[in-house]
Each structure stands twice: as structure tokens, then as C-alpha cells.
Amino acid sequence: MWPDRRLIDLFGIEHPIILAPMAGSGTPELVAAVANAGGMGSLGCAMLDAEGLAGAVVRIRAATNGVFNLNFFAIRDPAPDAETLSRMAARLQPWYRRYGVAPPPAPPPAPAFFDQTRLRQVLDLAPPVVSFHFGLPQHDAVTALKAAGIKVLSTATTVTEARALELAGVDAVIAQGFEAGGHRGAHRPNDAQDGVGTLSLVPQIADVVSVPVIAAGGIADGRGIAAAFALGASGVQMGTAFLLCPEAATDARRRERIRNASADDTMMTAAVSGRPARARRSRYAEAMAAAGTDLPSFPALYALTGPLLEAAGAEDDEVSFHLYGQSAALAREAPAGEIVARLVEQSAAAFARLAGPRG
Ligand SMILES: Cc1cc2nc3c(=O)[nH]c(=O)nc-3n(C[C@H](O)[C@H](O)[C@H](O)COP(=O)(O)O)c2cc1C
DSSP: OOSOOHHHHHHTOSSOEEEOOOTTTOOHHHHHHHHHTTSBEEEEOTTOOHHHHHHHHHHHHHHOSSOEEEEEEOOOOOOOOHHHHHHHHHHHHHHHHHHTOOOOSSOOOOOOOOOHHHHHHHHHHOOSEEEEESSOOOHHHHHHHHHTTOEEEEEESSHHHHHHHHHHTOSEEEEEOTTOSEEOOOSSOOOTTOOOOHHHHHHHHHHHOSSOEEEESSOOSHHHHHHHHHTTOSEEEESGGGTTSTTSOOOHHHHHHHHTOOTTSEEEEOTTTSSOEEEEOOHHHHHHHHTOOOOOOTTTHHHHHHHHHHHHTTOTTTSOOOBOOTTGGGOOOSOHHHHHHHHHHHHHHHHHHHHOOOO
8 A cells, every 4th residue: 555665675564654763752662562563663762871772672572573773862062161051050040049959060961972882782782773863973883783784764854964864874864854843853953943844855855865765743644644655755753643652651741731732832942952852832941042042062951951840840831841743733542553553544545535536
């Protein structure tokens, strides 16, 4: 039924539907459920240490023989200087006061890159697929993964980034549009409002790369999947659509917000982590957007905003970081295997409808 089989053949999967990696929200059980339903499950590993990563892969392999992907951040933003950090700490003072919390005393830890140690562990774990967000690690790492027979993917948020990824040797490009929940995978820091929508991005990337294109951002049902194929994609990567699954680690408060979501209740903000991310609106993010930029780089800013997020708790209209995308209102509450089956059925119906009446 699928009009393009390139991704299906590349990964050896039944359906060209990829569960997006979602660090902190995905689980090995969610990955396995999507893989068992014939799609590909991705695990966001950016927040896992070596032990956590090894344990997660054991849990995935215990629950599925299907195809899975381990995802890492290839961030290379320089750590912020002390002055930028202290300017930001001063801007946060009214918020700290409001919640009666103190700014963290120690400087934030240096960002964790995809380094040689992590590369060696990933080669040992030998997943079928590895994907990156925020660009690619050093060229040697990509070469080593590919030489080990591991398929390599990365995200492009512009046509230029897609060209660069193809030149660097990726097996497929994930075209992530502005609608997407979570962090924008731009290769360099850019303004929160500088995103390109999925409808514009996918066909322009499909026109210039010869590897398969995976559409991501705002796709949450079979209509969106059919549209992605019409735009030239060979498959889709979906995150928000799986956040209400019982297998997801989405916390209760965010589940409640997603159950009641509307198309316009998210915004792009860099004011929590240091890089633009789509999350539910909060007064904190709106106030920071109004006050301009000059933010410490990703992920150092988390160290300054973390105490606020924790203290605000249920006051999430004020301060929160509920990551989800513009199509959250289309998310359904069901086990991930059922979601995939429904997406396949809906896609078939959408393709049939677009083909017009027979005879
Ligand atoms: C809660 C959440 C966490 C995310 N974390 C990651 C991540 O760790 N790595 C990554 O490559 N993409 C991450 N993303 C972005 C997804 O890969 C993908 O681009 C996005 O979910 C697609 O848009 P959608 O949410 O509208 O389906 C995340 C998205 C969400 C919603």
C-alpha cells in the first residue's frame, strides 16, 4: 500500500512510521511496542549515562526483535562564558524570588558531546540504526558507525542542512518542520522564530537530496502521513502522537495538558534550555521572548532554569517546559501498537480517498 518503499527497504521494516526519539519522554517499552507493530522505534539517549544506555538496550532487545534506533545529540555549541551566565542569573532573579529558590551555586556542567567513549559503547551495542539531532558528530564517528553496518540518520531544518548531511554520508535525512514538538535540530543556534514549516521544507529537501527523506513535525494521523508522501517523503517520524501512550514516560500534568491541547497553545522558546524548542506556552517563556535574547547556550541554561521548573510544579501556566507539537490535539490515548495499526489504516484510507472513485 505504501507509495514509496525506500525507507521500508533501507531499514527492513513493514511500515515507514518512525517513533521519534524523545529524551525523557520515550521509554524502551514504547520503542519496542512501535517496533513490534512494524514501525521503527527510536530511543532518545541524550540524557542517559553509559549504564542507563546499556540497560535500556537490554530492555528493548528483551521486548522486540524489531528494528530500533538510538538517538544522540551532536551538539557542538561552545559553553557559555561566565558573564553571559551571570547576566542570565540576574534576569532570572524575579522568578527565583517568586518561587523562593536560590540560583545554583556551581557553574553548570559542560555539555555532553557524542564523544569517543560514547561512540565505542554504541559500536559495542550495535543497534541497527543511530540518529543524531543538532547536526552530526565528527566525521570519523559517522564513518565508524557506517563501517559497522549501522544506518545513520540526522535531522535537517533547512535545505542547506539537508545537503550537508547527504554530503557527510547519512543514509536518510529527517526533515523537521516548525510544527514539531521538542527541540529544533538546527545544526547551529538560530532565532526561535526562524523555523521552516513541514509543508515547505519536505518537498524542497526531497528535490535536492538523493537519499530518502523522513518528514517530521505536525504529523499525527493518516492524513498527515499521506500528505508527507505527497510532498516527496519516504516515511514519517512522529513524536507528539505517541505522548499519551501508556508506555510513554509523559508526566501526569503534561498528559492532562495534551488531552486538552489546541493547535495554538505551544510556542518556540529558547529560554529554558538555550536552544529553540516547541513547548506549551508559559508566562516565563513569553516574558523572556518579549525581553529579547542573550541567552546562555544549550544545555547550560537548564542549570539555571531547572530549580524554577521544579519549584513552579503545578503552576505550569507560569513556568513549565511541556514539550509537544502543534498537532497535540490529534494525539490519541491508546497503547503504541494500536496507534501504529490505526495510523496504517488511516493512511490506507487517505491514499484511497486521494486516488478518487474507482471505475
Ligand atoms: C517530548 C519530545 C522530546 C523530543 N526529544 C527529542 C530527542 O531527544 N531527540 C531528537 O532527535 N528529537 C527529539 N524530539 C523531536 C522529534 O524527533 C520530532 O522532530 C518531533 O517529535 C516531530 O514533531 P511532532 O512532535 O509534531 O510529531 C522530541 C520531541 C518531543 C515532542
